[in-house]
Amino acid sequence: MRTNHLLTKTLFVALVAVATACGSKSNSQQNDEKSAQTATEENWIQLFNGEDLNDWQVKFTGYELGENFNNTFRVEDGLLRVRYDEWDEWGGQFGHLFYKDEFSHYRLRVEYRFVDDQVAGGPGWAFRNNGLMLHGQPAETMEVDQDFPVSVEVQLLGGDGTDERSTMNVCTPGTNIVLDGVLLEDHCITSDSETYYGDQWVTVEVEVRGGEVWRHFVEGEEVMSYEQPQLDQRDQYYEKLLPEDGNKILSKGTISIQAESHPTDFRKIELLVIEE
Incomplete structure (x- = not known):
C-alpha cells in the first residue's frame, strides 16, 4: 500500500x-x-505596391499632368526609382510623383537611398536631394510652369563626403511653420539627424497630426518637431489656394516625392492613418 x-x-x-x-x-x-x-x-497602407505606379500621378515643370518626362519615374526590381539615364542634361524640369489620395492625420514611413551620379548640369543644392512633399496642393491645381507644389517638404539629403548634411529637414515651398512658438519664414530648417553617406538604405518616418504637431524620425530617433503648417501669404499661389473660409492652416493634402536631378530609390512608402 x-x-x-x-x-x-x-x-x-x-x-x-x-x-x-x-x-x-x-x-x-x-x-x-x-x-x-x-x-x-495597424493597417499600414502600401502607397507603393512594388509593381507599378497606377496609383500615382506625374507632374514635371513645363509639361502637362501625366507626362513622365524622359521616363524619370519608373518601377524596376520592385523599387520605385528616380532615374536620369535618358536625360542629356538638366534643364530645370523639376518632377513630382503624387499619390492619388489626400490625408490628414497619419504616420508615413519611407525607406530610401541615393545612388549613382547627379545628371549633368543639376543644381549643386540638389546633389543627393529628394523630398516628401506633404499636405500639398492637388496635382491638378499645379500650373504648367510651376516648379514645386505648395506643400511642406520633409527634405531627404545624403552626405557629400565632406560636410555634415542632416536628413529629414523641413523646407517650405509656399508655406510656413511654427517652431518653438515662433512663425518661421526661412525656407529650410535643419534637423538633428546624423549625416548618411554612400548608397545605404535609410528608414525615416513622419508623424503628421493635421494642422497641429508634426514630428520627424530617422531610424527610430526623433530629430525635429514643429506645428501649424500654413500657407505663406507672400507666395504667388496664396490667393489661389486659400480656402473660402480664409483659414490658411493646412490640415490635410497630397503626398508626393521628387525628381530634382539626383537618382533615388524607394523600396517602401507606407502610411498608417491615426486618430484625429
Missing part, C-alpha cells in the same frame, strides 16, 4: 508539472497571437 501511495503521489506531481508547462505554453502562444493581432490592426 505504501508503494502504491508513493507511485500515486509521483504520478500526481508529474501531471501537475505537465499541466503547468502546457499552461505556460498556452499563455506564450496567446501573447504571440495578441502581438500579431496588434500588428495586423
Whole structure:
C-alpha cells in the first residue's frame, strides 16, 4: 500500500508539472497571437505596391499632368526609382510623383537611398536631394510652369563626403511653420539627424497630426518637431489656394516625392492613418 501511495503521489506531481508547462505554453502562444493581432490592426497602407505606379500621378515643370518626362519615374526590381539615364542634361524640369489620395492625420514611413551620379548640369543644392512633399496642393491645381507644389517638404539629403548634411529637414515651398512658438519664414530648417553617406538604405518616418504637431524620425530617433503648417501669404499661389473660409492652416493634402536631378530609390512608402 505504501508503494502504491508513493507511485500515486509521483504520478500526481508529474501531471501537475505537465499541466503547468502546457499552461505556460498556452499563455506564450496567446501573447504571440495578441502581438500579431496588434500588428495586423495597424493597417499600414502600401502607397507603393512594388509593381507599378497606377496609383500615382506625374507632374514635371513645363509639361502637362501625366507626362513622365524622359521616363524619370519608373518601377524596376520592385523599387520605385528616380532615374536620369535618358536625360542629356538638366534643364530645370523639376518632377513630382503624387499619390492619388489626400490625408490628414497619419504616420508615413519611407525607406530610401541615393545612388549613382547627379545628371549633368543639376543644381549643386540638389546633389543627393529628394523630398516628401506633404499636405500639398492637388496635382491638378499645379500650373504648367510651376516648379514645386505648395506643400511642406520633409527634405531627404545624403552626405557629400565632406560636410555634415542632416536628413529629414523641413523646407517650405509656399508655406510656413511654427517652431518653438515662433512663425518661421526661412525656407529650410535643419534637423538633428546624423549625416548618411554612400548608397545605404535609410528608414525615416513622419508623424503628421493635421494642422497641429508634426514630428520627424530617422531610424527610430526623433530629430525635429514643429506645428501649424500654413500657407505663406507672400507666395504667388496664396490667393489661389486659400480656402473660402480664409483659414490658411493646412490640415490635410497630397503626398508626393521628387525628381530634382539626383537618382533615388524607394523600396517602401507606407502610411498608417491615426486618430484625429
